[in-house]
Amino acid sequence: NAGVTQTPKFRILKIGQSMTLQCTQDMNHNYMYWYRQDPGMGLKLIYYSVGAGITDKGEVPNGYNVSRSTTEDFPLRLELAAPSQTSVYFCASSYSRTGTYEQYFGPGTRLTVT
Amino acid sequence: QQQVKQSPQSLIVQKGGISIINCAYENTAFDYFPWYQQFPGKGPALLIAIRPDVSEKKEGRFTISFNKSAKQFSLHIMDSQPGDSATYFCAASLTISNTGKLIFGQGTTLQVKP
Numbered sequence: 001n002a003g004v005t006q007t008p009k010f011r012i013l014k015i016g017q018s019m020t021l022q023c024t025q026d027m028n029h030n031y032m033y034w035y036r037q038d039p040g041m042g043l044k045l046i047y048y049s050v051g052a053g054i055t056d057k058g059e060v061p062n063g064y065n066v067s068r069s070t071t072e073d074f075p076l077r078l079e080l081a082a083p084s085q086t087s088v089y090f091c092a093s094s095y096s097r098t099g100t101y102e103q104y105f106g107p108g109t110r111l112t113v114t
Numbered sequence: 115q116q117q118v119k120q121s122p123q124s125l126i127v128q129k130g131g132i133s134i135i136n137c138a139y140e141n142t143a144f145d146y147f148p149w150y151q152q153f154p155g156k157g158p159a160l161l162i163a164i165r166p167d168v169s170e171k172k173e174g175r176f177t178i179s180f181n182k183s184a185k186q187f188s189l190h191i192m193d194s195q196p197g198d199s200a201t202y203f204c205a206a207s208l209t210i211s212n213t214g215k216l217i218f219g220q221g222t223t224l225q226v227k228p
Contacts, residue, residue, distance in 0.1 A: 033215075035218075040123060040220055042120070043221075050213055050214075059116075090157050100163065101207070103160070107156060107157050
């Protein structure tokens with residue numbers, strides 16, 4: 001199993017451009033998440049999904065959109081990129097085991113908006 | 115009420131010493147407290163987790179101590195090794211939400227000197 005894969009690894013965007021961060025998992029997990037990680041701020045939840053066709057906002061959803069058409073894929077869309085979206089983005093997936101959810105993280109995408 | 119506060123932000127320990135990282139939470143409904151370990155350039159990975167019905171959980175050199183009345187929990191790394199140098203995140207979750215969402219602390223960067 002490849003686990004959680006993310007593409008691209010790095011990307012530089014100009015202000016106002018748009019892009020999609022790809023996330024795929026091959027563990028048949030129902031739950032998927034997008035986080036952003038900024039220095040000294042920990043991981044902030046952007047959006048999450050509890051199954052195909054179901055998505056919901058996390059702590060910091062502004063400027064982002066997601067879709068979940070299949071169990072495997074959970075792309076994150078940035079519209080009109082802003083410098084404040086410069087960050088490292090992590091996708092994660094999980095399943096419920098005895099009521100707890102271990103999250104499996106991808107390797108991350110480092111995004112710079114200039 | 116959804117915050118998890120983590121300290122210290124950074125920690126330097128000599129090889130063989132004890133590393134201690136502390137976290138405090140506000141929401142008394144949280145019922146699952148994992149710790150994640152992140153190496154540079156990688157995504158976080160689950161290290162150890164605890165439920166509030168126990169006061170301590172030990173896995174090898176890693177121990178979680180949990181104080182429900184104080185709403186605090188901590189990670190102790192015994193006999194710290196240079197290979198333990200990483201960023202550590204505490205987190206909290208409300209399992210009844212059935213979303214697997216985690217609220218992360220700000221992170222602690224640990225450096226173990228040889």
